[in-house]
Amino acid sequence: MATSAAGNPRLLLRRLRDIMQERTSAQDRLDRLVTLIANNMVAEVCSIYLMRAGGELELFATEGLNKDAVHAARLKKGEGLIGDIALNARPLNLPDAQSHPNFVFLPETGEAPFQSLMGVPILRDGLCLGVVAVQNKTRRLYDEEEVEALQTIAMVLAEMVASGDLIAPTELEETGIRRDRPWRAKGAAIVDGVAIGEVVLHEPRVKVERLIAEDPEAERRRLDTAIAALRSSVDEMVDAEDMDLLGDTKEVLEAYRMFANDSGWLVRLREAIGTGLTAEAAVERVQSETRARLMRHTDPYLRERAHDLDDLANRLLRHIAGLSDTAAGALLPENAVLVARAMGPAELLDYDRARLKAIVLEEGSPTSHVAIVARAIGIPLVGRVEHLLDQVDPGNQIVVDGEIGEVHLRPGPEIVAAYRAKLEVIAQREQEYAALRHEPAVTLDGRSVALNLNAGLAVDLPHLDETGAAGIGLFRTELPFMITTRLPSLRRQTELYARALDAAGERPVVFRTLDLGGDKVLPYMHLDAEENPAMGWRAIRISLDRPALLRYQLRALIAAAAGRTLNVMFPMIAEVAEFVRARALLDRELKRAEKVGQTLPASVRAGTMLEVPSLGYSLPALLAVADFISLGTNDLMQFFFASDRGNPRLGDRYDALSPAFLRFVKSVIDAAAIAGKPVAVCGEMAGRPLEALALVGLGISSLSMQPHGIGPVKQAIRSADSNKLAAFLNQRLDDPGHSLRAALKSFCERQGINLG
Ligand code: PEP
Ligand code: MG
Numbered sequence: 001m002a003t004s005a006a007g008n009p010r011l012l013l014r015r016l017r018d019i020m021q022e023r024t025s026a027q028d029r030l031d032r033l034v035t036l037i038a039n040n041m042v043a044e045v046c047s048i049y050l051m052r053a054g055g056e057l058e059l060f061a062t063e064g065l066n067k068d069a070v071h072a073a074r075l076k077k078g079e080g081l082i083g084d085i086a087l088n089a090r091p092l093n094l095p096d097a098q099s100h101p102n103f104v105f106l107p108e109t110g111e112a113p114f115q116s117l118m119g120v121p122i123l124r125d126g127l128c129l130g131v132v133a134v135q136n137k138t139r140r141l142y143d144e145e146e147v148e149a150l151q152t153i154a155m156v157l158a159e160m161v162a163s164g165d166l167i168a169p170t171e172l173e174e175t176g177i178r179r180d181r182p183w184r185a186k187g188a189a190i191v192d193g194v195a196i197g198e199v200v201l202h203e204p205r206v207k208v209e210r211l212i213a214e215d216p217e218a219e220r221r222r223l224d225t226a227i228a229a230l231r232s233s234v235d236e237m238v239d240a241e242d243m244d245l246l247g248d249t250k251e252v253l254e255a256y257r258m259f260a261n262d263s264g265w266l267v268r269l270r271e272a273i274g275t276g277l278t279a280e281a282a283v284e285r286v287q288s289e290t291r292a293r294l295m296r297h298t299d300p301y302l303r304e305r306a307h308d309l310d311d312l313a314n315r316l317l318r319h320i321a322g323l324s325d326t327a328a329g330a331l332l333p334e335n336a337v338l339v340a341r342a343m344g345p346a347e348l349l350d351y352d353r354a355r356l357k358a359i360v361l362e363e364g365s366p367t368s369h370v371a372i373v374a375r376a377i378g379i380p381l382v383g384r385v386e387h388l389l390d391q392v393d394p395g396n397q398i399v400v401d402g403e404i405g406e407v408h409l410r411p412g413p414e415i416v417a418a419y420r421a422k423l424e425v426i427a428q429r430e431q432e433y434a435a436l437r438h439e440p441a442v443t444l445d446g447r448s449v450a451l452n453l454n455a456g457l458a459v460d461l462p463h464l465d466e467t468g469a470a471g472i473g474l475f476r477t478e479l480p481f482m483i484t485t486r487l488p489s490l491r492r493q494t495e496l497y498a499r500a501l502d503a504a505g506e507r508p509v510v511f512r513t514l515d516l517g518g519d520k521v522l523p524y525m526h527l528d529a530e531e532n533p534a535m536g537w538r539a540i541r542i543s544l545d546r547p548a549l550l551r552y553q554l555r556a557l558i559a560a561a562a563g564r565t566l567n568v569m570f571p572m573i574a575e576v577a578e579f580v581r582a583r584a585l586l587d588r589e590l591k592r593a594e595k596v597g598q599t600l601p602a603s604v605r606a607g608t609m610l611e612v613p614s615l616g617y618s619l620p621a622l623l624a625v626a627d628f629i630s631l632g633t634n635d636l637m638q639f640f641f642a643s644d645r646g647n648p649r650l651g652d653r654y655d656a657l658s659p660a661f662l663r664f665v666k667s668v669i670d671a672a673a674i675a676g677k678p679v680a681v682c683g684e685m686a687g688r689p690l691e692a693l694a695l696v697g698l699g700i701s702s703l704s705m706q707p708h709g710i711g712p713v714k715q716a717i718r719s720a721d722s723n724k725l726a727a728f729l730n731q732r733l734d735d736p737g738h739s740l741r742a743a744l745k746s747f748c749e750r751q752g753i754n755l756g
Contacts, residue, residue: 009148010212010275012036012040012149012153013153013211013212017156017212030060030061031061031063033048034046034047034061037063037134038134041134041146042136043064043134043136044135044137045111045134045135045136046063046064046134047059047109047132047135048062048122048131048132048157049075049082049131050161051130052074055077057074057077057082057083057130059072060130064135065111069108069109069110073109081133083104085133086121086128086130087128089123089126089128089289089293089296090292091119092117093118093141095115095141096139097114097116114136114137115137115139116135116139117134119150120150122154123155123285123289123292124159124162126292126295128292129161132150132154148274151285152275152276152277152285155281155288156211156212158288182408183391183409184408184409185391185406185407185409186405186406187383187384188364188365188366188382188384190405191379191381191402193402193403194399194400194401194402194419194423195423196398196399196419197337197397198396198397199339200327200333200339200394201392201394202340202343203315203318204326205314205394206314206318206320206323208281210281211277211278211281212278213276213281216273216276219273219278222278222279223270223279226279226316226320227260227266227316230319233325234253234315237256255308255309259308259309260312265286268290269282270282279320283316284317286313287309294306307341311341326350328351329350332352332355332356334355337359338351338359339360339361339388340359340361340362343359344370345369347370348373348374348377348379349373353379358379358381358382358402360381360382360383360400360407361382361384362385363384368383372457372479372483373457375706376455376479378708382402385407391409397411429712434711436711436715437467437711438468441713441718443717443718443722444719445723447696448701449696449717450680450702451469452469452471452473452474452702453467453704453710454474454476454705454706455472455500456479456480457480458500460707461499463707464504464507466707467707467711469710470507471504471507472500473705474682475497475500475511476512477497478514478516481516482521487522490556490559493552493557494556495560497560500560508567510569511557511566512571513554513571515539515571515572517539518533518534518539520538534646539572540571540578541578550582550585551588554568554585558590558600558604562598562599562601564602565602565603565604566603566604567607568604568607569607569608569628570608572635573615574615575615575618576622580625583606586606605627605628606626607627607628607629609629609630609682610629610630610632611633611635612635613636613640619668619671619675620675623677626677627677629678629680630679631665631679633656633665633681633685634683637656637661655741657741658739659733659736662698662729665698666698669698678701681702682703682705684706686704687705687706687709689715690741692709693744694740694744696717696720696722697722712756719753720751720753725747728744729744
C-alpha cells in the first residue's frame with residue numbers, strides 16, 4: 001500500500017532520490033517520478049511542466065493525463081492555472097479548478113474529468129523553472145502539509161533541472177541557472193585601472209550538495225545552532241564600533257537583524273526540514289520562495305530587502321557549513337576580481353594584494369571607505385553595478401574597466417582580445433616607467449622637477465620606493481580618520497606619522513592637517529547637513545572653531561617628527577588671518593612640547609594649500625608668514641570656475657589648461673618667486689603629463705601626484721625643453737579661447753615630447 005506523502009514525506013523524498021540516482025534516461029526517471037508522486041499524494045494526476053527557452057511551459061511528464069500530450073502541450077507564462085503558478089511563483093490549491101478565472105482547458109491532455117488541482121512552482125534562486133501539479137477527480141482541498149511536501153519535491157526537481165540532467169540548459173528559458181551569456185554593465189568609475197580576471201565572491205555562496213536528510217532531528221539541531229550563531233554575529237555587527245569597516249550600512253544590518261529574529265522565517269525553515277530536507281536545503285528552499293515573492297514587487301524598497309534576505313540566507317548557509325564569512329581566508333586565483341554588494345576597508349585589506357586585480361560592487365561611491373583604500377593600494381574599482389550578483393557566478397571571466405566604469409562578464413573573445421591588447425600596452429609602459437625609476441626628472445635644458453607622491457594611509461608608503469618619488473608632497477591625514485570608526489588616539493596618530501617619516505627617510509613629507517567636512521565625513525563626528533558642503537564648515541574652518549582636534553593632531557606630528565624636519569600644511573585657507581591663527585596653534589604646541597621636555601623636530605616649516613582663489617589676491621602678505629604654498633588644483637578649479645568637482649556632468653566643462661586658470665597659476669608662481677618661497681602643485685592635474693608640462697612651463701618645480709602619475713610625468717619632463725614650453729605658453733596666456741589643450745598637445749608632438 002502506498003504511504004501518503006503527507007503522512008511520510010521523508011519516505012517519498014528518499015524514493016525520489018533513489019530514482020534520481022538510477023542510470024536510466026532522464027525521461028524514464030521523470031516518468032517514474034510523476035507516478036511515484038501521484039501515488040504518494042493519492043492523486044490521480046501528477047504532471048511536470050518545464051519552462052522552455054522562449055518562455056513557454058511544456059508538459060515534460062505526466063501520470064494520469066494523456067501521454068501523447070507530453071512534449072506537445074504548451075502554455076505561456078501566465079496562461080491557465082499552470083502558467084499562473086509560474087508567473088506568480090506561488091502555489092495554487094483549488095478544490096474546484098475549473099471555476100478559477102484563469103482556468104484554460106487543454107483538450108490534448110484529456111484533463112476534463114479532473115476537478116481539483118494543487119500546483120507549486122519549481123524554483124531556484126527565486127526564479128521559476130517550471131511547475132509540478134497534482135490533480136484529483138473529486139473536489140479536494142489539499143492540506144498544508146501536502147502543499148509543503150510538493151514544494152520540497154519541487155526543490156529536488158529544481159536541482160535536477162539545474163544540473164542539466166533533464167534538459168540541456170540551452171533549451172531552457174534564460175533563468176538564473178543559465179548564467180552563461182556575456183553580460184555587460186555600466187557602473188561608476190571609482191578607481192582607475194583595467195583588469196581581466198576571475199570572479200571571486202567576497203561572500204561565497206554555499207553550494208547545497210545534500211538535499212535529503214537522514215535524521216530530521218539532527219537537521220533541526222544544526223539549524224538551531226546556526227541560527228543562534230547567525231543572530232549573535234548580526235547583533236555584533238549592528239553594535240560594532242567598527243561597523244563602517246564592514247561595509248554594510250546600518251539600514252542593511254537592521255534588516256538582517258529583523259529577518260534573523262523573524263519567527264515566521266524560522267517556522268518555515270523548520271517546516272521545510274519536517275518535509276525531509278537537510279538544514280541547508282531547507283534554507284535554500286525557503287529563501288527561493290521568499291525571494292520569488294519579494295521580487296514580484298515593483299517597490300524598490302522591497303526588492304532591496306530581497307537582497308538583504310539573500311545575504312542573510314547566505315550567511316546562515318555559511319554558518320551551517322562552518323565556513324568563514326568572506327573569501328579572504330581562501331587561496332585566491334592568480335587574477336582575482338572581487339565581486340560583492342558592498343565591502344568595508346578592513347575587509348579589503350584582509351585579501352592577498354598580489355592576486356587581487358580589481359573590485360566590482362553593487363554599491364560604493366568614490367568617497368566610500370573601501371574606495372579610499374582601493375585607491376591607496378592601486379586596485380581598480382567599479383561601483384554601482386546594478387543586478388551584478390544576480391548575473392555572476394564564481395569563476396566567471398570578467399573584464400573590469402575602471403577608467404570608464406564598465407564591466408564585461410563572460411566576455412566574448414573580441415572583448416578579451418581588445419582588453420588584453422590594452423593591458424599589454426599598459427604593461428609595456430609600466431616597464432618603461434620602471435626603467436626610469438632611478439633617473440632624475442630633469443628637462444632637456446636641465447631644469448629639475450621634484451615629483452612627489454600624494455599619500456595618506458600606511459598602505460601608500462611602499463609606493464615611495466616603487467615609484468622613485470622624491471618625497472610625499474601631500475599626506476592627506478584625514479584618510480586614516482575616515483576609515484576607522486573612532487578618533488585615532490594620539491599614540492596611533494603618532495605611530496602612523498612616524499611610519500611615514502621612516503619610510504621617506506631623507507625625503508620630505510608634507511603633512512596636511514585634517515581636511516574634514518565637505519564630502520569627507522567621519523562616522524563618529526556629527527556635522528549638520530549643509531546646503532553647500534564644499535563651501536561649508538570644513539577643513540581649517542572646523543579646526544579653528546574647534547581647535548582641540550587640530551592641536552591633538554599637531555601634537556602627534558611634533559612627536560613623530562622628533563629630531564627630523566616637520567612640514568605642516570593647512571587646508572582651505574581663504575585669508576591670511578586664518579593661516580596666522582593656524583600657525584599660532586602650531587607654535588603653541590611646539591612650546592608645549594619643549595616645556596614638557598620632548599625632543600623637538602629639527603626644523604619646522606608651515607605652509608598652506610592654495611585652493612581658494614581669494615588667497616591668490618593676498619600673496620605678498622601670505623608669503624611673508626608662510627614657508628611654502630601648494631596649489632590644490634582640485635578645489636581651486638571648483639571655486640575658480642564655480643563648478644562642482646564631484647558632478648560628472650561638469651567634469652569636462654572647464655579645463656585646467658584654460659588661459660584664465662593658467663594665468664592665475666602663473667600669478668601665484670611669480671609672487672612666490674619674488675618672495676623667494678617654494679610653490680608646488682598637488683591637485684590631480686599634477687599627475688597628468690600634458691598638464692604637468694604646462695605647470696613646469698609656467699615655472700613650477702615641484703609636483704605631487706598619485707603613484708601611477710610619476711612614471712608618465714617623468715617621461716614627459718625628460719623629453720621636454722622647459723624654456724621652449726615657457727615661451728610657447730607665455731605667448732598664449734591672453735588667448736581668449738576655452739583651452740590651450742589642443743595647441744599644447746600639438747606643440748608637444750612637434751617637439752617630440754613623450755606624453756605616454
Ligand atoms: C585639492 O583640492 O587639489 C587637493 C589636493 O586636496 P583634496 O583633493 O584632498 O581636496
Ligand atoms: Mg582640496
